[in-house]
Amino acid sequence: MNSEPAKSDPKATQYLEYALRTVSNFRQKLAVWLEPAHLEQLRPLLQYQAGVLGGFALLAAILLGVADLATRGVIELRLQEDLQANLEQVVPAELYDNNLLKDSVLLPSADANLGAEQTEVYLAKKQGTVNAVCFKFVAPDGYAGPISLVMGIDSKGEILGVRVIAHVETPGLGDKIEVTKSKWVLSFNGKSLNNLTVEQWAVKKDGGVFDQFSGATITPRKVVQAIKRGLEFYKMHQAELLNSSQ
């Protein structure tokens, strides 16, 4: 850089001028560097190619990282709202007067094949008595990936409702497990391990009582199996859950 003219200006102005000049120098250099003619010379160079690829990867990583940080809290909130809404769908409002999301017990479920080491069971209490429970679980072996479900069970072990929260099944075929696309999941209402035999807990193709969809057998089969495992998991902890009344 050329030497600063020795004047009696205050130092701050000097620094500002210097900074401005540096910036404009840099911008000029960048403009020259970005000239298509100059870039054309650079493009065949191996080190330039490696640099450009690395630069784009860095840019993409930064963008995605910033976007993830900026939205993580919002998405978390949305998922909470979804969970709340889902729990309300599977447990009728007249069965509880507590805040479901705040009243829960954590149970080990590593052996139950419900997609998690521990399952959070939300307790629906009315005046301190547990009327029903609901919990999220996963069918880890859906046709295209895991299927997240939420289920409400009353104190007698009968299903109050089941809903699919998230899945990646084939649009138009396997997505009939969603309640907005088909009434299929409503067919579980009122079913329990007591009023259906082990063999009946299957899709019709396997000799059970639940419909499969035309064009998609694996998805409903895995959902039925997961719901059955969910009921077994509940049965195992039934006494413990119902006694946590106080």
Add this chain to the structure above:
Amino acid sequence: MNLSILFSEQYRKIARDGLWDNNVVLTQNLALCPLLAVTGTATNGLGMGLATMVVMVASNAAVSVSRHLIPSEIRIPIFVLLIAALVTLVDIFLNAWMHELHKVLGLFIPLIVTNCVILGRAEAFASKQPVMPSMWDGLMMGVGFTAAMVVLGAMREISSAGTLFANASVLLGESFRFLETTLIPEYKGFLLMALPPGGFIMLGFMVALKRLLDRKAVAKSTEPSVIDAIVLEEGA
């Protein structure tokens, strides 16, 4: 911004290419993977088409801006990187701020990465053209793609289930419930059409129809008119 540019010869050609002459599905026969996967219903086709269109406009813009920077030897990895990053951004933002829409479109968005037409437009057009024509190209190709998806989805939906635009209110909001119609009540259903083979069969019909129309148009424009015939006679 001067809008009259949209009627210039270049922009009209881009529009004609995207919508009809060089239509992604009907002429280029690209993007068949998402096409056959999601066009079981017209609504799904519409959702996938719109999401693809947004990504295509953005990716064409990004590729066009950086076209002088990118050496041809490594252009493909860079295009793929840009497209994958854009699709992920769209996915994240939709999830955070348009959560209801994301619940419906969520299935389709990751599929956009597999859509070779986006890479195709980046390679064939955006990497050689300025930003504005590139974005216009992305938009028009996107509209052409969406139209083909909706038509194919509608034909498959009508023949497989007898309905049209089922679940449109889930995708577009309650005010679009009027679109949901049952054309053939008591229809028993024709499963083949909902499955990928049905997609191929219907696509075959659509491509054939387009060829037929194109051929007719060519025949019409080259058919010697009465005046031509008179001139020819006088000349002879």
